[in-house]
Amino acid sequence: MARFCIICFMLFFMGCKNERAPSTDPIENRYYSVYHQIYAQRDKISLDSTQQKLDAYLQEFPENSDAQMLAGNVAYSLKKDEKAINYYRNAISYQPNKAIYYSALGTVFTALGKVDSTEKYLTKAISLNDSSAYTFLNASLLYLRKNDKEKSLAFAESAFAAQNSSAIIYSGLSFVYKGWNNEAKSQELFTRAVGLGLKDTLAFRQVLAGEIKPEDYYRTHY
Numbered sequence: 001m002a003r004f005c006i007i008c009f010m011l012f013f014m015g016c017k018n019e020r021a022p023s024t025d026p027i028e029n030r031y032y033s034v035y036h037q038i039y040a041q042r043d044k045i046s047l048d049s050t051q052q053k054l055d056a057y058l059q060e061f062p063e064n065s066d067a068q069m070l071a072g073n074v075a076y077s078l079k080k081d082e083k084a085i086n087y088y089r090n091a092i093s094y095q096p097n098k099a100i101y102y103s104a105l106g107t108v109f110t111a112l113g114k115v116d117s118t119e120k121y122l123t124k125a126i127s128l129n130d131s132s133a134y135t136f137l138n139a140s141l142l143y144l145r146k147n148d149k150e151k152s153l154a155f156a157e158s159a160f161a162a163q164n165s166s167a168i169i170y171s172g173l174s175f176v177y178k179g180w181n182n183e184a185k186s187q188e189l190f191t192r193a194v195g196l197g198l199k200d201t202l203a204f205r206q207v208l209a210g211e212i213k214p215e216d217y218y219r220t221h222y
Contacts, residue, residue: 031061039070050074065094069101076108077219084108099130106138111215118142133163137172141214144179152176167196168222171204178208 038053054071061067072087088105095101106121122139136159143152156176163169170193178186190208194201199221206212 031064035061035064035067038067042070042074047074047078051078062090063094065091065098065101068094069104072104072108076104076111079219081108081112097128099125099128099135100132102128103130103132103135103138106142107215110138110142111219115142115145119146131158131162133159133166133169136162137169137176140176141172144176149180153180165196167193167198168218170196171198171207172214175207175214 034057038050038057041053042050051071051074054067054074058064058067058071068087068091072084072091075081075084075087085105085108088101088108091098091101092105102121102125106118106125109115109117109121118138119142122135122142125135126139136155140152140155140159143149143155146152153176156173159169160173170189174186174189174193177189186208190198190204193204198204200217203212203217203221207214207217
């Protein structure tokens with residue numbers, strides 16, 4: 001089954017359903033129906049097969065920004081980060097006011113350790129009213145890396161307020177509070193994440209111990 005990394009993360013299938021409606025025009029109908037088919041099959045076939053289908057589709061309809069986004073998600077899951085960046089940039093070029101594309105681009109730069117680029121694109125997403133818990137969590141992690149405690153904890157609170165019983169959000173926040181030496185809060189959030197079905201708790205303990213990067217854990221397990 002195909003697996004799509006969520007954190008830094010999970011932004012990821014938000015915005016991937018294309019809003020363009022079916023048409024009686026054959027080309028217009030292909031724009032809608034072929035992409036819908038690829039999207040519907042994404043968890044039933046391999047990542048490589050999904051990417052091949054998307055690449056063929058985008059040769060015909062490069063202007064489908066949501067398909068560009070989905071192709072970026074697949075490339076990111078395959079650890080093809082530069083390719084993912086290109087797809088997300090393409091999505092932005094067609095719909096420059098859609099916040100989720102900037103959040104996704106910031107995610108890749110997080111994985112690459114490019115803090116300034118991460119900040120640039122997450123800030124842009126938030127300025128476009130992206131209020132998802134995942135974007136706020138990414139921002140909290142970013143400012144943890146930048147050693148800006150005030151901003152990191154402010155975004156952590158925003159992520160907590162916006163989330164909906166998500167094991168990923170609770171675990172990510174556990175890592176944030178661990179980074180700020182709040183062991184009690186970190187353990188509390190980790191326990192809640194486990195209760196919500198956090199995958200491979202042993203591996204996440206390694207994240208909390210600083211032995212695995214959080215983005216590597218999430219890319220592998222989600």
